[in-house]
Amino acid sequence: MAELLDFVMERLAAEGHPVEAFQAAQDFVREFGALRLVIPGTPPDAVGFTPHWIYEESGEDVAELAGNLGNKLFPVGYETFDGAMLLIDETGRFFLMHHTGPYFLGANTHEAISCLLHGPQQEARDCFV
Structure with a gap:
């Protein structure tokens, strides 16, 4: 899993928005990395708990959300259906960066x-500082 953490850090740094694999991210990846959670419903969906870079300019979006939250974020997974990015912050809170906006997961x-x-997913702006 260290290679995946490094890949994400290198990819986002190349976009000009470096991230670090802080302790909460490392702990999550160590415990849940490479697992796949099937989400019931139609259309079929799943979440891969694998650090992942999703799309060009992901770094900018992660940096903007981190700034709004006042905490560092690290990508620790993704939704397979629409490519939403699962993020963890330094305190262990989880967020989903979806094309419709960011959401707080817990x-x-x-x-x-x-x-x-x-x-239900709560809009992340309720967590902004």
Whole structure:
């Protein structure tokens, strides 16, 4: 998994928006890295708990959200259906960067998984500083 952490850090740094694999991100990847969570429903969806760079300019979007939250963020997964990026902050909170906007998933891993499976997702702006 260290290679994936390094890949994400290198890719976002190349975009001019470096991130670091802080302790909460490392702990999550160590415990859940490479797992796949199937989300019931139609269309079929899943979340891969693997650090991943999603699209050009991901770094800018991650940096903007981190600034609004007042905390560092690190990508630790992605939704397979629409490419939304799963992010963790330094305190262990989870966010989803979706093309419709950023969402807060929960204050810890268990809340985030429950939210991904059952909803509802809260707009991340409620967590902005």
